Amino acid sequence: MKKRVTLIFPKRTVQMPVTYRLAKDFNVAANIIRAQVAPNQVGTLVVELSGDIDELEAAIEWMRSQEINVSLASREIMIDEDSCVDCGLCTGVCPTKALTLDPETFKLNFTRSRCVVCEQCIPTCPVEAISTNL
Structure with a gap:
């Protein structure tokens, strides 16, 4: 089973090796999607956790x-098709190729099932046509 979670670390736990503990103690794999962590600051980590449902629940409880x-x-990425100018800048920063340009029409295609909501496309869009639903 997989779960995408956002982790917010207090300053005192930023140095803790959380992904190591998840793997070692709970047999849960953590795929880091986005991280904003610095010493002595509140940290944020977006991860996709995968493993047995009971182990996932135990890992979340431990955290x-x-x-x-x-x-x-x-959250999901939302694209305002009325505002989008199909410039393709977002396709260059999308790590999963959820955003692509159709080679024949040059229209933006969004494959929601590939999107990991890393949000790298949001600040890249010059017309602010990309946002999240929350």
Whole structure:
């Protein structure tokens, strides 16, 4: 099973080797989608956790016991087709190729199932046609 979660670390737990502990203690793989972590600052990590459902639940419970805020990611990327000018700048920063340009029409295509909501496309869009639903 897979779950995409956002982890918010208090300053004192930023140095903790969380992904190592998830793998070693709970047999849960953590695919880091986005990270903003610095010493002595609140850190944010968006990860896709995969493993057995019971192990995932135990891992999430352990992280919460370490005062790490865990929230299930339910955001989605939204594209305002009326504002989009199909410039293709977002396709260059999309790590999963969820955003592509049709080679014949040069229209932007968005494959939602490939999107990991890394949000790299949002600041890249010059007309602010890309946002999240939350």
